[in-house]
Amino acid sequence: MMGKHRADFDYGNTRLRARKGDLLNNAAYEHLLGEDIDGVLRALADTPYAPPGEAAGRAGGLRRLHLAIRSRLAGSLEEMRSFYSGRARELVDALLSRFDIHNVIAVLRARAHPETSVDDALAALVPVGWLVEPLANEILRPHELAGVVDLLAMRMPDREQAGVLRAAFGKYERTGDLAALERAVLADHAARLAGRLASAGKDGAALLRFGRREIDERNLVVALRLRDAIASGAQDTAPPADTALAGGSIPPATLAMVVPAPTRAAIVATVGRLAGGIWQAALDRWMATGDLHALQRAFERAAIADATALFVTGDPLAIDVPLAFTTAIQVEARNLRLLGEAAARGIAPDVVRAELVRPEGRT
Helix, strand or coil: CCCCCCCCCHHHHHHHHHHHCCCCCHHHHHHHCCCCHHHHHHHCCCCCCCCCHHHHHHCCHHHHHHHHHHHHHHHHHHHHHHCCCHHHHHHHHHHHHHHHHHHHHHHHHHHHCCCCCHHHHHHCCCCCCCCCCCHHHHHHCCCCHHHHHHHHHHHCCCHHHHHHHHHHHHHHHHHCCHHHHHHHHHHHHHHHHHHHHHCCHHHHHHHHHHHHHHHHHHHHHHHHHHHHHHHCCCCCCCCHHHHCCCCCCCCHHHHHHHCCCCCHHHHHHHHCCCHHHCCHHHHHHHHHHCCHHHHHHHHHHHHHHHHHCHHHHCCCCCCHHHHHHHHHHHHHHHHHHHHHHHHHHCCCHHHHHHHCCCCCCCC
């Protein structure tokens, strides 16, 4: 359990700062732009993304790159976990639990659509945490969602989470509402994680702050989508209270006020000042365009920039450095997947450049 004394992050954070130099920078991404897939693989040959093992050697170019990305992501994050012990390890486990919940949701989605192949379902998982191969393969074997839920609940390390999953699936069997099933699992995870982090004091403050921010931004975007759906004539929309997640810093009821708002300008006037004002610029652009995809992307990019900046601005003896490293390695994996797909499809460098999330700024 987390207590009042500071956790010991010194050794692990020192190791992570040394790993920061291995991350790809803007110059590396510029070098990869415009390469074909073989050129991308050659350029990565002297980096931690050198394709792993004989299996990768037998795969095609894009598949080799994806294997290399998965290997690097899993190896980096599980190695990071190993740098810590005691209460610091508990907080790093809390940070990495984002991948556990991602993987549970991905498995539920895959088996809610029985036509999804096991290979495609496995490709959607992040190879970090407890739900990885060979266990993931075993859990995905049944084609019926009920069988998968039963296996998930039996194998989950967290028995409370298993109980929540079973109860939520019981409701799903009556309603067929997959989104509600996902929300129930996510809400339980978010609530219990927030409780753990709140009890950790300064050691977990950054992770708690960013977790609340993510929930607030998710709730705002969901409320805006609901508003658009109602405006377009949708008749079967769920009430705002049913679509929001608890655990943010802004009450869901406050953000739900955007749904009946008469204009985008009224919405910006109401919520622009919330979240310490960090939403204002993105909301001003949304007010002009109404583009919710661009708004969500702006939120995500700003959060990434702020999280990776914790390498420099964060508490050097708290969860800030693992949070910065985890965010940076996830962004790197995303960028390399994008570059690989672009190389395989011949997408123009200028198009790809605009989609890259840069580690050295907000552009």
